[in-house]
Amino acid sequence: MRSEPDIRAQNNLSATERAASIARHDDAVARALRLHGVRPDNWVPSRSGIDHDVVVVGGGQSGAAIAFALRRAGIARGSVIDAAEEGQEGVWLTTARMNSLRSPKLLPGPELGIAELGFQAWYDARHGEAAFASLAFIPRLDWAAYLKWYRSATGVSIRFQTRLEGIDPVESGLRLRLSVGGHPVEETCRKLILATGFAGSGSANTPAFIRSALPAHLYAHAEEPIDFQPLRGRRVAIFGAASAAFDAAAVALESGAAGVHLFCRHDDIERYSLMRMLYYPGSVEHFRELPDRERWRIMSVLCRRAQGPVPDTVRRVRKFENFHLHLGARDPALSLDGDAIRLKLAGRDIGFRFAFVVAGTGYSVDLKARPELAGHVERIALWRDRYRPEPGEENAELARHPYLSPGFAFTEKEPGTAPFLRDIHFFSAGAMLSNGRNPGEVSGMRHGIPQLVSAIGRALFLEDADAHVARILAPPQPILDDAEYKDRIWQEHAQPEFAGADAVDG
Numbered sequence: 001m002r003s004e005p006d007i008r009a010q011n012n013l014s015a016t017e018r019a020a021s022i023a024r025h026d027d028a029v030a031r032a033l034r035l036h037g038v039r040p041d042n043w044v045p046s047r048s049g050i051d052h053d054v055v056v057v058g059g060g061q062s063g064a065a066i067a068f069a070l071r072r073a074g075i076a077r078g079s080v081i082d083a084a085e086e087g088q089e090g091v092w093l094t095t096a097r098m099n100s101l102r103s104p105k106l107l108p109g110p111e112l113g114i115a116e117l118g119f120q121a122w123y124d125a126r127h128g129e130a131a132f133a134s135l136a137f138i139p140r141l142d143w144a145a146y147l148k149w150y151r152s153a154t155g156v157s158i159r160f161q162t163r164l165e166g167i168d169p170v171e172s173g174l175r176l177r178l179s180v181g182g183h184p185v186e187e188t189c190r191k192l193i194l195a196t197g198f199a200g201s202g203s204a205n206t207p208a209f210i211r212s213a214l215p216a217h218l219y220a221h222a223e224e225p226i227d228f229q230p231l232r233g234r235r236v237a238i239f240g241a242a243s244a245a246f247d248a249a250a251v252a253l254e255s256g257a258a259g260v261h262l263f264c265r266h267d268d269i270e271r272y273s274l275m276r277m278l279y280y281p282g283s284v285e286h287f288r289e290l291p292d293r294e295r296w297r298i299m300s301v302l303c304r305r306a307q308g309p310v311p312d313t314v315r316r317v318r319k320f321e322n323f324h325l326h327l328g329a330r331d332p333a334l335s336l337d338g339d340a341i342r343l344k345l346a347g348r349d350i351g352f353r354f355a356f357v358v359a360g361t362g363y364s365v366d367l368k369a370r371p372e373l374a375g376h377v378e379r380i381a382l383w384r385d386r387y388r389p390e391p392g393e394e395n396a397e398l399a400r401h402p403y404l405s406p407g408f409a410f411t412e413k414e415p416g417t418a419p420f421l422r423d424i425h426f427f428s429a430g431a432m433l434s435n436g437r438n439p440g441e442v443s444g445m446r447h448g449i450p451q452l453v454s455a456i457g458r459a460l461f462l463e464d465a466d467a468h469v470a471r472i473l474a475p476p477q478p479i480l481d482d483a484e485y486k487d488r489i490w491q492e493h494a495q496p497e498f499a500g501a502d503a504v505d506g
């Protein structure tokens with residue numbers, strides 16, 4: 001083990017040390033991938049009329065890690081698409097505004113068991129071990145840079161500006177209606193994975209009291225990119241009191257807003273992160289095995305209220321004297337007063353005006369809101385089709401979650417009416433009730449991705465069972481030439497003297 005001063009000496013690496021350290025890490029990664037046998041031959045028989053065995057929709061951290069896991073499993077004819085332009089995929093450089101990830105820094109993530117591919121090894125190589133040790137949480141921009149590096153280190157490529165717009169079942173699989181750079185294109189695949197993030201389960205949730213009262217240029221959901229510069233010197237109202245709301249408040253204040261008022265409808269900020277109760281490996285891996293009743297019971301407790309803000313984001317806004325927190329802010333009503341926005345709470349005008357409103361009000365799970373699933377939603381089983389909650393445990397939001405197989409596949413509402421649904425796997429926040437945690441979060445990837453890839457491999461194998469039986473039983477090539485041992489084959493009559501010698505030895 002290194003001594004403490006030794007470790008400290010690695011912090012603040014000089015440019016030369018850093019270059020050497022990165023080169024060493026690159027070598028270690030290449031070696032680790034070699035030793036793990038990262039590129040087994042593709043084993044999935046090709047089918048006529050099928051372009052890809054698997055298409056992954058979404059090139060965020062989930063899509064990249066899934067593509068890597070599929071390749072390691074020998075499922076090589078796949079493709080990853082993302083609607084965004086390169087660099088705009090996922091949330092980290094677009095709508096996430098926090099300084100650091102909320103996940104604990106030591107959680108295993110997209111490295112999928114190969115330590116050299118993990119964030120810690122990447123960060124150590126660039127900044128030194130002491131620098132990693134001193135991090136409380138992973139800086140968001142470093143995480144984004146790491147994910148970009150991860151894709152190149154694992155050889156995962158993403159087709160950007162390629163949006164999935166619709167799905168049609170065809171005889172041998174699924175036909176995907178894509179928009180590639182704005183042009184319609186059709187491609188086919190056998191299995192489809194929707195790794196489309198939080199909003200991919202439904203939509204960002206902007207309450208009607210905002211939507212119906214204000215013109216579109218006067219409000220935004222925290223999910224959208226927001227230019228806070230024009231709000232310099234002006235007053236901003238933020239509704240919602242989870243981390244994303246506080247993050248938006250922080251950026252508005254740091255951009256010079258005259259004042260930011262955050263409205264929380266409850267009498268206090270949620271001070272618990274109940275979802276963390278699910279973090280431990282036993283739960284992340286095996287939650288999906290629990291009976292429906294227990295899965296529902298757990299999630300109805302953990303989702304009773306939105307997760308509270310992480311301490312870092314509260315401390316970030318508290319530094320500003322022009323940040324104001326309103327608790328118990330119920331029955332809001334917005335209206336226009338000239339160019340300004342007026343707010344009444346429970347019928348009482350709060351007395352001052354705003355220039356802009358941000359909805360930090362989370363996301364809804366609602367497959368009907370997903371254009372790519374149009375035409376199929378009515379045939380997908382939701383939890384409300386499969387489970388009737390105990391009195392007192394009803395939850396309309398949970399009831400809209402899709403009822404997924406343990407391998408994240410959709411299931412049919414009416415058996416036999418839409419068998420192709422089993423070929424669509426939903427690796428998005430809405431998978432939480434069926435399979436535990438948001439599988440795309442760092443804490444969910446370690447177990448969720450192997451479970452997903454195993455389920456897909458199993459289906460691909462069993463669907464081609466005859467071909468695999470024939471392949472396994474096909475006359476094999478000999479692995480040994482008889483020339484290797486021919487001259488040592490016992491010839492009793494040709495070598496009688498050895499028979500006698502044996503008898504003496506025995």
Ligand SMILES: Cc1cc2nc3c(=O)[nH]c(=O)nc-3n(C[C@H](O)[C@H](O)[C@H](O)COP(=O)(O)OP(=O)(O)OC[C@H]3O[C@@H](n4cnc5c(N)ncnc54)[C@H](O)[C@@H]3O)c2cc1C
Binds near residue numbers: 083088
């Ligand atoms: C503000 C914020 C903070 C968060 N902080 C954390 C955190 O600290 N730790 C953590 O683990 N998680 C955090 N999360 C959750 C976070 O969303 C996920 O962990 C992570 O982004 C999930 O990665 P993903 O690849 O599954 O989805 P995303 O990163 O959301 O990527 C989905 C991709 O799908 C693409 N897409 C969607 N629909 C289509 C379509 N029809 N066709 C083609 N492409 C499509 C999108 O363009 C997008 O690039 C945070 C989320 C938010 C919003």
